[in-house]
Amino acid sequence: MEYKLLIDGQWGGSGTPLEVKNKYSGQTVGVINTATKEDLNRAIDAAQRARDIMAEMPAHKRADILMRAAYLLRDNVEDMAKTIAAEAGKALKYARAEAERAVSTFTFAAEEAKRLHGETIPLDAAPAGEGFFGFWTRRPVGVIAAISPFNFPLNLVAHKVAPAIAAGNTLVLKPASTTPLAAVKLCQILHEAGLPAGALNLVVGGGGTVGEWLITDERVDKITFTGSPDVGRHILSVAGIKKVTLELGNTSPVIIAPDADLDLVAKRCAVGAFYNSGQVCISVQRIYSEKTVYEPFSEKFTKATEAMIVGDPLDERVDVGPMIDVKEVDRIETWVNEAQGAGAKVLTGAKREGTVYYPTILTNVESDMKVVAEETFAPVASVIQSDDFEESLRQANNSKFGLQVGVFTKDIDRALRAIKKLNFGGVMINETPAFRVDHMPYGGNRQSGLGREGVKFAMEDMTNIQLVAIRTSS
Secondary structure (H helix, E strand, O other): OEEOEEEOOEEEOOOOEEEEEOOOOOOEEEEEEOOOHHHHHHHHHHHHHOHHHHHHOOHHHHHHHHHHHHHHHHHOHHHHHHHHHHHHOOOHHHHHHHHHHHHHHHHHHHHHHOOOOOEEEOHHHOHHHOOEEEEEEEEEOOEEEEEOOOOOOOHHHHHHHHHHHHOOOEEEEEOOOOOOHHHHHHHHHHHHOOOOOOOEEEOOOOHHHHHHHHHOOOOOOEEEEEOOHHHHHHHHHHOOOOEEEEEOOOOOEEEEOOOOOHHHHHHHHHHHHHHHHHOOOOOOOEEEEEHHHHHHHHHHHHHHHHOOOEOOOOOOOOOEOOOOOHHHHHHHHHHHHHHHHOOOEEEEOOOEEOOEEOOEEEEOOOOOOHHHHOOOOOOEEEEEEEOOHHHHHHHHHOOOEEOEEEEEOOOHHHHHHHHHHOOOOEEEEOOOOOOOOOOOOEOOEEOOEEOOEOHHHHHHHOEEEEEEEEEOOO
């Protein structure tokens, strides 16, 4: 099936055709033209022309468009889920969950579009402010470049597009070249929902070409990017003076206290580590378990992992499908082999079939191994023995990343101690770091990124504060 780019309300594109493959079978599921430099210029021009239309659109009208989009998404959940499963290799059950979450994201955006506001400020709190009335409000930043990753090809697009529209901005969207089809279908839905021409433009192409042209263009007022830390650092180095939100990596830790419910922890960690083949920024990667529960937890975790069904993501029974491409399988296979060569032990997994890498549990790892120190972004997790709870906290913090962390304990004092000591954007108590709902502030500390997503919080980053001071007396 042929798909088109969306530029200024028209479907087209003049670049080289790109085949989008089923990540399990290798069959072509769609063809879409990549964007030329001329296509991108037209897209940015269209977004600029639509700036005033969106900025001046009443909040209730923006809310209506977003809510209509949510209804249309709900009507198309099954089609979206099958598209995601095919182009991203995500198990159908989790692809459905992603499509349902996108409905929620647009619903939250419709609600938040009506709540965007400022407040008064008592300027006369300073002597120079006597005789002035002051207030501030939020104004849309303008043209937003939205660059989304392959692992959530619908909902992570929604987390950029929905709040941008809610706040009155326009966008040029560049989805991942490996998974652009869900984004195309979302654009079709927004077009049907009544979004004005030019408010949302979709371009497809490589990061080194289309992505580079987009992030360095002075007509772009803000960049919102989800992807690797290396690319995030590059964006900061070349973007110039504009607002930037970065959602980057993590080496997501879990801490297991001796009083934790090990059956619950094992099941939650198996899902948290291996759904979407571990290709999630908040996938469980490092599990710190005190000596007293290390062995029983390892046994339960291995059993829960081996119960997961691996195979074709379009099969209703399957839990774990393929990785995004062969290069990524080669990479994680090399990392695991390197760890084994340095003394790591495999409890289960460490095998591959084509683009499928089986859920893998490692033990006897060291903190400087790639499988521990770097984001695996693959179905690989390590169980690490610690002396006590305090040591687990220290080891969990021993990372350049700080997105989310999970802590399992029934002891409120332990939980509060963990919350105070852990330097992460999100601390999940009795849940894995893979937990996310779509209205919470989501983002990381340290090298995990800049800014926050979650509709309300993204809208704050997609607006500028405008202060108004009115002289009321001489």
